[in-house]
Every structure is written in C-alpha cells, then in structure tokens.
Amino acid sequence: MTATAGSATSEMDDYEPGTIWTIAGMSSDGFEGDGSAATEAKLCRPTGVVVAPSGHIYFSDRNNHRVRKIDPTGRITTIAGGGSGNKTNGQATAVELTWPGGLALDSQGNLYIADHGNQRVYKVVATNGVVGKGARLSTFAGGADDPRSRQATNLNLSLGDWTGLAVDARDNVYISDYHHRRVLMVTQDRVVSTVVGKLDDGGNEGDGGQVGSAKLNHPTGLAFDSQGLLYIADQDNHRVRRVDLKKRTIENVIGMARVDWGHTGDQGHPESAKLHGPIGLAIDSEDTVFVTCRESHTVRKVVLDSRIETIAGVKYKWDYNGDGFEAQNAQLNQPLGIALDAKGNLYIADCEHNRLREVIKVAAGKSGTHHGNGADDNTKVVDGEDTGGRKAGDETRLHVEQITIPQTVPGGGKPQVINVQVWSDNDAPVNPGNILHTFTAPDGYTFTGHVDYRYFLDSTNPGKGGSCDANVRPGGKVLEFTRNPHINADTTDRRRLVYTLIVTPDADARPGRYTNGSVAIGKLKPVHLTGQINPPGTEG
Numbered sequence: 001m002t003a004t005a006g007s008a009t010s011e012m013d014d015y016e017p018g019t020i021w022t023i024a025g026m027s028s029d030g031f032e033g034d035g036s037a038a039t040e041a042k043l044c045r046p047t048g049v050v051v052a053p054s055g056h057i058y059f060s061d062r063n064n065h066r067v068r069k070i071d072p073t074g075r076i077t078t079i080a081g082g083g084s085g086n087k088t089n090g091q092a093t094a095v096e097l098t099w100p101g102g103l104a105l106d107s108q109g110n111l112y113i114a115d116h117g118n119q120r121v122y123k124v125v126a127t128n129g130v131v132g133k134g135a136r137l138s139t140f141a142g143g144a145d146d147p148r149s150r151q152a153t154n155l156n157l158s159l160g161d162w163t164g165l166a167v168d169a170r171d172n173v174y175i176s177d178y179h180h181r182r183v184l185m186v187t188q189d190r191v192v193s194t195v196v197g198k199l200d201d202g203g204n205e206g207d208g209g210q211v212g213s214a215k216l217n218h219p220t221g222l223a224f225d226s227q228g229l230l231y232i233a234d235q236d237n238h239r240v241r242r243v244d245l246k247k248r249t250i251e252n253v254i255g256m257a258r259v260d261w262g263h264t265g266d267q268g269h270p271e272s273a274k275l276h277g278p279i280g281l282a283i284d285s286e287d288t289v290f291v292t293c294r295e296s297h298t299v300r301k302v303v304l305d306s307r308i309e310t311i312a313g314v315k316y317k318w319d320y321n322g323d324g325f326e327a328q329n330a331q332l333n334q335p336l337g338i339a340l341d342a343k344g345n346l347y348i349a350d351c352e353h354n355r356l357r358e359v360i361k362v363a364a365g366k367s368g369t370h371h372g373n374g375a376d377d378n379t380k381v382v383d384g385e386d387t388g389g390r391k392a393g394d395e396t397r398l399h400v401e402q403i404t405i406p407q408t409v410p411g412g413g414k415p416q417v418i419n420v421q422v423w424s425d426n427d428a429p430v431n432p433g434n435i436l437h438t439f440t441a442p443d444g445y446t447f448t449g450h451v452d453y454r455y456f457l458d459s460t461n462p463g464k465g466g467s468c469d470a471n472v473r474p475g476g477k478v479l480e481f482t483r484n485p486h487i488n489a490d491t492t493d494r495r496r497l498v499y500t501l502i503v504t505p506d507a508d509a510r511p512g513r514y515t516n517g518s519v520a521i522g523k524l525k526p527v528h529l530t531g532q533i534n535p536p537g538t539e540g
Contacts, residue, residue, distance in 0.1 A: 016326075016360075017360055017361040017362060018311065018326050018327055018328070018359065018360065018361075018362055019324065019325065019326065019327065019359070019360045020312060020322055020323060020324075020325070020326070020327035020330045020357055020358065020359050020360075021323045021324060021357065021358055021360075022039065022323050022355045022356070022357050022358075023038060023039065023057075023070065023074070023347075023356050023357065023358050024038035024039060024041060024043060024046075024059070024070060024076060024355060024356040025038075025039075025041065025042070025043040025046070025350075025353070025354045025355035025356060026039075026040070026041070026042055026043075026354070026355075027320070027354075028042065028354070029042060029043065029044040029045070029063070029354040030042035030043075030044060031043075031044060031061070031064040031066075033076055034068075034076060034077050034078055035075065035076075035077060036075065036076065037074050037075065037076070038070045038074055038075070038076040038356070039074070041068075041076045042354070043061050043064070043068075043354045043355065043356070044061060044062070044063035044064045044354060045061075045062040045063040045351050045352070045354065046059050046060060046061055046062065046336075046337075046349040046350070046351060046354065046355070046356055047059075047060045047062045047100070047101045047102070047161075047162050047336045047337055047349050047351060048060040048100070048101050048102040048103040048113075048114070048162070048165075048336070048337040048349065049103065049337040049338065049339045049347050049348075049349045049356065050103040050104060050105055050111075050337075050339050051339045051340065051341045051347060052105060052109060052129065052130065052434075053109075053129070053342065053433055053434055053435055053436075054072070054109075054129055054130055054434050054435065054436050054482035055071075055072040055341070055342075055436045055482075056069055056070070056071055056072065056130055056131075056482075057069065057070040057339075057347060057356070058079070058103055058105075058111055058131065059103070059337070059349060059356055060100040060101055060102070060103060060113070060337070060349075061081075061100075062099050062100060062101065062116075062161075062351075063099070064081075065081050065082070065096070065097045065098055065099065065100065065117075066078050066080065066081035066082055066097060066100070067079055067080040067081055067092075067097070067100055067103070067111070067113055067124075069131065070356075071471065072436060072438075072471075072480050073471055073473050073478075073480065077133070078093055079092060079093065079111075079124070079131050079132070079133070079135060080092035080093060080095065080097060080100075080111075080113060080122070080124055080131075080135070080137055081093065081095065081096070081097035081100065082094075082096075082097075083095045083096045084096050087118050087120070087143075088138070088139050088143070089136075089137060089138040089139060090136070090137065091134060091135070091136060091137070092124050092131075092135045092136065092137035093133075095122075095137050096118075097113070097115055097117075097118065097122075098115060098116070098117025098118050099115065099116040099117040099161060100113050100114065100115050100116070101113075101114045101115070101116055101159070101160070101161060101162045101163050101337075102114040102162060102163045102164045102165045102176070102220075102221070102222075102337065103165060103337070104165035104166055104167050104173065105167065106167045106171040106173075107167075107169075107171055107433075108126060108129065108171075109126035109128075109129035109130060109131070109434060110123055110124065110125055110126050110131075111123070111124040111126065111131050112124075112140060112165050112167065112173055114159055114163035114164070114165050114175065114176075115159070116159050116160065116161050116162075116163065118142075118143065119142050119143060119156070119157050119158065119159055120139050120140075120141065120142040120143040120157070121139075121140045121141045121142055121157070121165065121173065121175055121186075122137050122138065122139060122140060123137070123138055123139075123140040124136070124137045125137075125138075128434060128469075128482065128483065128484075129433070129434030129482060129484070130434070130482055139153070140152065140173065140186065140190070141153075141155055141157065141173070141175065141184075141186045141190070141192070142155055142156070142157035142159075143155075143157075144156055147180060147199060147200075148199070149192060150191060150192050150193070151190060151191070151192065152186045152190035152191070152192050153190055155192055157175065157177055157180070158177060158178060158179035158180045159175075159176075159177065159178055159179070160176075160178030160179060160218065160220065162220055162279055162280075162336050162337070163175065163176050163177075163178050163220070164176040164219070164220050164221040164222040164232075164233065164280075164281070165222060166222035166223055166224055166230070168224065168228070169228070170187075170188075171188050172185050172186065172187050172188070173185070173186045174186075174195065174222050174230065176219040176220055176221070176222055176232070177197075177219075178218055178219065178220065179200075179218070180197075180199055180200055181197050181198065181199070181200065181201060181202040181215070181216050181217060181218060181219070182194055182195075182196065182197030182198065182199060182216065182219070183195040183196050183197055183216070183219055183222065183230075183232060183243075195211065195230070195243065195245070196211040196214050196216065196232070196243055196250055197214065197215060197216040197219065198215055201215060202215055202216060202217040202218065202236070203215030203216075203217060204217065204237050204258075204259050206250050207241070207250060207251050207252045207257060208249075208250075208251055209249065209250070210248055210249060210250075211243060211248050211249065211250050212248070214241075214250045216232065216234050216237070216241075217234060217235070217236040217237045217259075218234070218235040218236040219232050219233065219234055219235065220233045220234075220235045220278070220279045220280075221233035221278070221279055221280045221281035221291070221292075221337075222281065223281035223282060223283045223289075224283065225283045225287045225289075226283075226285065226287055227287070228245065228246075229242050229243065229244055229245075230242065230243040230245060231243075231253070231281055231283065231289065233278040233279055233280070233281050233291060234278070235277055235278060235279065235294075236259075236277075237255075237259055238255055238256070238259065238260065238261040238274065238275045238276060238277065238278065239252055239254055239255025239256065239257075239275060239278065240252075240253055240254035240255060240275070240278055240281070240289065240291055240302075241253065252271060253270065253271070253289075253302075253304055254270045254271065254273070254275065254278075254289065254291065254302050254304075254308065255270070255271070255273060255274065255275040255278070256271065256272070256273070256274060257271070260274055261274060261275065261276045261277070261295070262274035262275075262276055262296075263275075263276055263293065263296040263298060263310075263315040263316065265308055266308060266309050266310055267307055267308075267309060268307065268308065269305075269306070269307065269308075270302045270303075270304060270305070270306070270307070270308045273300075273308045275291070275293050275296075275300070276293050276294075276295040276296040277293055277294040277295035277296070278291050278292070278293055278294075279291075279292045279293070279294045279335070279336050279337075280292040280335070280336055280337045280338040280348075280349070281338070282338045282339055282340045282346065282363075283340075284340055284344065284363035284364040284365075285363075285364045285365065286364040287304065288301060288302065288303055288304075288363060288364065289301075289302040289304065290302070290311075290338055290340070290346060290362075290363065291338075292335040292336060292337070292338050292348065293335075294334050294335065294336060296313070296315045296316055297313045297314070297315065297316065297317065297318045297331065297332045297333055297334065297335065298310050298312065298313035298314070298315055298332065298335070299311055299312040299313055299327075299332070299335055299338065299346070299348060299359075301362065301363075310328060311327055311328060311346075311359065311362055312327035312328065312330060312332060312335070312346075312348065312357075312359050313327075313328075313330065313331060313332040313335065314328075314329065314330075314331050317331050318331055318332065318333035318334070318352070319331045319333075320333070320353045320355075323357075327359040327362075330357075332348065332350050332353065332357075333350060333351065333352035333353045334350075334351040334352045335348050335349065335350055335351065336349045336351045337349040340363050342365055342523065343361065343365050344361045344362065344363040344364055344365040345358055345359065345360055345361060345362075345363075346358065346359040346362050346363060365523075393424070393428060393429070393430050393431075393432075394430070394431075394432040394522070394523075395430065395432040395435060395485065395521055395522040395523060395524055396523065396524065397424050397425050397428055397430050398422055398423070398424055398430055398485065398487070398521065398524060399422070399423055399424070399425070400420060400421070400422050400519060400521060400524065400527045401420070401421050401527065402418065402419070402420055402421075402519075402527070402528075402529050402530060403419045403420070403421045403498070404417050404418060404419035405418075405530050405531065405532055406418055406445060406503055406505075406531045406532065407531075407532040407533075407534060408505045408532075408533070408534065409505065409533070409534050409535070409536050409537070410444070410505055410506065410507060410508065410509040410510075410511075410533060410536060411505060411506070411507035411508075411509070415448065415502050415503065415504050416445070416502070416503050416504070416505070416531075417500055417501070417502060417503075418439075418500070418501045418502075418503055418517075418529060418531075419498055419499070419500050419501075420439075420498065420499045420501070420519055420529075421496055421497070421498050422485055422487065422496070422497040422498070422499070422521070423487065423495065423496050423497070424487050424488060427488050427494075427495060428488065429486075429487070429488040429489045430485070430486060430487045430488065430489065431484070431486045431489040432484065432485065432486070432522060433484055434482050434483060434484050435482065435483075435484070435485070435521065435522035435523075436480060436481075436482055436520075436521075436522065437468075437480065437481050437482070437483060437485070437499075437519070437520070437521050437522075438478065438479075438480050438518075438519070438520045439478070439479045439480070439501060439517070439518070439519050439529070440477060440478055440516075440517050440518045440519075440529070441476070441477050441478075441479075441503055441517050441529070441531070442514040442515065442516055442517030442529055442530055442531035443509070443512075443514040443516055443517075443531070443533075444505060444506055444509035444510070444512075444514055444531055444533040445503040445504065445505060445506065445509075445517075445531045446475075446476035446477065446503060446504055446505075446506055447470075447472050447476050447477070447478075447479040447501060447502070447503055448472075448476075448502045448503065448504060449470050449471075449472045449479065449502075450467075450470075450501070450502040451467065451468040451470045451479070451481060451499060451500065451501050451502075452465060452466070452467050452468070452499070452500045453465055453466060453467075453468060453483070453497060453498065453499050453500070454466075454497075454498055454500075455487075455492065455493045455494065455495070455496065455497055455498075456495060456496045456497075456498060457494045457495050457496075463492050463493065463494065464492045464493070468481040468483055468499075469481060479501065485497055485521060485522075503531070505533060509533045510533065511533050511534060511535045511536075512532075512533055513530065513531075513532050513533075514530065514531050514532075514533070515528050515529075515530045516528070517529030517530065517531060
C-alpha cells in the first residue's frame with residue numbers, strides 16, 4: 001500500500017501506530033514525476049531526509065544528483081541540483097550536485113546539503129521558512145585544499161556517501177567529516193573548529209574522558225537532544241556516542257564499548273546490544289533515540305539507560321514488503337537517513353528500495369527539530385523583525401473563530417468571503433514560528449486560493465497585512481499554507497489577526513446551512529467553518 005504525504009492527516013488515523021507505508025518512489029529506479037504525486041515518482045537511491053515544521057519533507061535523491069521536496073499535499077518537486085558545470089553558487093536548481101547525502105535545517109528553514117561528489121556543504125536559502133522554486137544556493141563549507149583551515153571557504157572536507165549534518169540553537173552547522181574521522185562545527189561566519197576526533201586518525205578511544213583525546217571511525221549521523229547534547233553515529237565502531245559540548249566530554253550510549261558488530265540485544269540495555277553500521281539518527285521530544293543500521297537493514301529505537309528494540313526492518317533480510325502492516329515485519333534495504341515530524345511519525349530513506357517510507361506514530365510528538373545548546377524557542381524572528389527576546393508561547397495559546405459566514409446561491413452566485421479571527425489569551429505574546437494552516441471548505445463552496453491576512457488593534461485601526469502563498473488541493477475543498485501566526489510579538493502585530501479567504505459557490509450546491517468546514521492551525525484542535533447556500537433567486 002502507498003499513500004501520499006498530504007493524505008497523512010486523514011489516512012493515518014486508519015492505521016495502528018507502528019504501521020509502515022511508502023510515501024515516495026516506485027519499484028524501479030529512475031528520475032521522473034516532478035509536479036505529480038510523490039508515490040508516482042521514480043527515485044534513485046534516496047539518502048538524507050529532513051522534515052520542516054511546515055510539514056514539507058526534503059530528501060536527497062542521491063543518484064539523481066538532486067534534492068527533492070514533498071509538499072503537504074503529497075506533490076514532489078526538485079529544489080536543488082540538475083544543473084551542469086556550476087558547482088559553487090546560484091539558483092539551486094541550476095547548480096550541479098553530485099551524490100548529495102545528509103541534510104539539516106536551521107532556525108530560519110534554510111537547508112544544508114552534504115554533497116559527497118563535490119566535497120562541499122551547501123546552504124539553500126528559504127523564504128518564509130520553506131525552500132521553494134528559485135531558491136538560492138551557495139557553498140557553505142568545503143571545496144578547497146586545507147583540511148586544517150579555520151575558514152570554511154578554504155577547508156578541505158572528506159565526506160562519505162552519507163555524511164551527517166546537524167544545526168544548533170545558534171545556527172552553527174555540525175559536519176561529520178567522514179574519511180577525516182572527525183566532527184566539525186562551522187559558524188555562520190564560516191569559522192571552523194573541531195568538536196571531536198583526530199584528523200585522519202581513526203580509533204575507538206576516549207569514552208568517559210575529554211573530547212580532545214577521543215577517536216572516531218567514520219562518523220555519520222548527527223542529532224541533538226533536548227538538553228543540547230550531540231549524538232554521533234560512529235559507523236565503523238558500530239555504536240552511538242554522545243558529546244557534552246559544554247563539558248567537552250564524550251561517552252558511549254548505544255552499542256558495545258568494544259568494537260563488535262551484529263544485531264542483538266532487543267529488549268535489553270542499549271550498551272549491551274550490537275549494532276551493525278549505524279548511519280541515521282533522530283531524537284524525539286522525550287529524548288528517545290532512533291538509529292538506522294545500514295548493514296542489518298533495520299531501524300532501532302532506544303530509551304537511553306533502559307532498553308533497545310527493533311521497530312522497522314527484519315535483520316539481515318532486504319526484500320521489499322510490508323506496506324500497510326507493522327514495520328517490524330517489513331523489510332528494508334540499506335536504510336540511511338531518518339527524520340521525525342511533529343506528530344511522531346518516522347521517515348526512512350529506504351535507499352536500495354528507491355523509496356521514502358513512513359512509520360506511523362512511533363515517537364513522542366515534537367515541534368520541529370532539536371537544536372543544541374538549550375535552544376530557546378521563545379526568542380525568534382517574525383517576518384524579519386526581532387521580538388526583542390520577550391517570552392512568547394506557541395500556538396496552543398491561540399483562539400480561533402469564524403467571524404464572516406458566506407451566503408449566496410448555487411453556481412452563478414458571487415464570490416464570497418470567509419474571515420477567520422485569531423487572538424491570544426490576555427493578549428499574551430505568541431510566536432510559534434512557521435506552521436501549517438489547513439482550511440477545509442464547508443459543503444457548497446470551493447476555495448479560489450486567494451488568502452490575505454491583516455492585524456487589527458481594534459476595528460478601526462488596522463495594522464500590517466499581506467497575502468499568503470496558498471496551495472489548493474485538487475477539487476478545491478482543501479487549502480493549505482505555511483505562516484507564523486505571531487501575535488503581540490512586536491509593535492505591529494497587536495491584538496487580533498484576521499485571515500480572509502475567497503470561496504465560490506458550487507454549481508450543484510444544495511440549499512442549506514453547512515457546518516462541516518474546518519480550520520486547523522499547527523497543533524490546535526480544528527475549529528468548524530460554516531457556509532450558507534440560499535435557494536436560487538434569493539441571493540444574499
């Protein structure tokens with residue numbers, strides 16, 4: 001069974017937690033399908049994957065030398081790669097990528113790409129938190145000759161076919177410099193420092209001590225937990241290690257301390273288990289760790305200091321099967337990158353099956369990706385303006401109501417307006433970042449795709465406003481866009497936020513009052529939307 005990413009909200013409710021399905025790719029490899037449903041597209045060796053707070057899924061289509069995006073409706077497009085000759089900077093789709101691997105997002109939604117063939121890490125600039133058509137790409141680090149350089153533009157990297165990336169609270173970028181056997185940090189000013197590992201000197205030493213004495217052996221996946229601790233998949237030491245960046249210490253947390261490989265230990269202590277080629281890492285809001293094991297074709301879930309279990313894949317079996325059933329009984333073939341969304345769904349780059357697969361609700365839900373060093377989600381930038389560091393809540397402090405109900409006759413009636421008002425408890429500041437807004441039209445009406453927003457201090461004192469870049473699903477009944485519904489976060493967004501949506505009456509609409517529309521903003525419970533269809537000849 002396959003399903004589009006955009007159908008997840010409705011269709012996932014029909015499946016038990018732990019069920020697996022394919023959200024992109026087919027049985028054969030290739031490159032096709034842009035602009036259509038991701039389940040009808042062909043991929044060729046997907047590797048890295050990351051999920052934005054908006055619900056957009058980015059993944060590296062490695063052997064197609066591209067990075068592609070699946071939007072919340074399930075439509076797939078190319079956002080980087082596909083060019084020829086230019087390997088440094090420019091429009092992202094005009095740059096020549098060569099075997100892109102690991103991906104990461106920063107706090108502004110900018111995308112970082114580890115490119116094995118070009119030995120560079122690229123940065124793709126987002127607009128309003130989403131990387132779209134025409135985005136600009138530039139070399140962030142690598143592509144030069146000096147492996148000891150402190151300047152990223154002069155740095156020589158030695159990336160593997162799957163190189164992990166992670167981003168901390170200050171938007172510093174962490175890179176698994178695979179063949180150099182180290183993990184680097186690069187600031188936004190392009191200053192380079194070594195986090196752990198010794199240049200070209202691999203090994204297994206250092207646990208329980210300072211990072212300066214530690215050795216790695218082909219590090220791959222990277223991830224931060226909620227405390228800002230950095231996790232490293234140490235591939236050829238067959239374990240996962242953890243770095244305290246403040247204390248500059250390292251310890252083993254998953255897999256045996258001695259170098260040994262296999263697939264053992266389920267339901268036992270994580271440090272008594274054997275891993276085989278750990279690659280991708282993801283960590284949920286409760287600091288449960290998920291790790292792909294490339295060589296055993298499995299994904300394992302780890303509650304630290306407690307237990308480890310296999311949640312996807314059958315050890316050392318790699319036929320394609322299992323969609324629509326428990327992921328524990330499905331077979332993967334070299335799973336590489338993994339990522340979590342806000343609902344606790346796990347996404348797997350099933351590399352040799354040329355598919356992206358999703359395991360439903362196996363993790364604690366979270367809001368966005370962990371960033372290190374105690375990221376404070378209450379201090380953000382909204383529409384390019386600093387909130388001044390004031391404490392702000394997320395969208396759960398918002399209230400939503402419909403304030404204008406459309407009324408017209410079937411078919412030939414005039415376009416109508418749905419106004420939806422948003423406000424916060426006691427005018428408290430709310431600043432959740434870019435989140436998905438989903439509107440469903442009441443029976444009898446279809447969305448045109450036109451959406452405006454405006455802030456109001458009171459009914460006669462409007463503030464700033466603008467339009468939203470909305471996507472209407474086929475049929476016109478569902479409209480989606482991504483935006484930060486911030487309120488009282490600066491001097492221009494006081495009191496009330498009003499969204500205005502244009503709808504048209506359906507030709508075959510039956511007279512009546514319909515209350516089956518809805519609006520859902522982020523993780524808020526959906527609110528009903530109402531529409532009135534009057535009998536013909538009684539417009540208004």
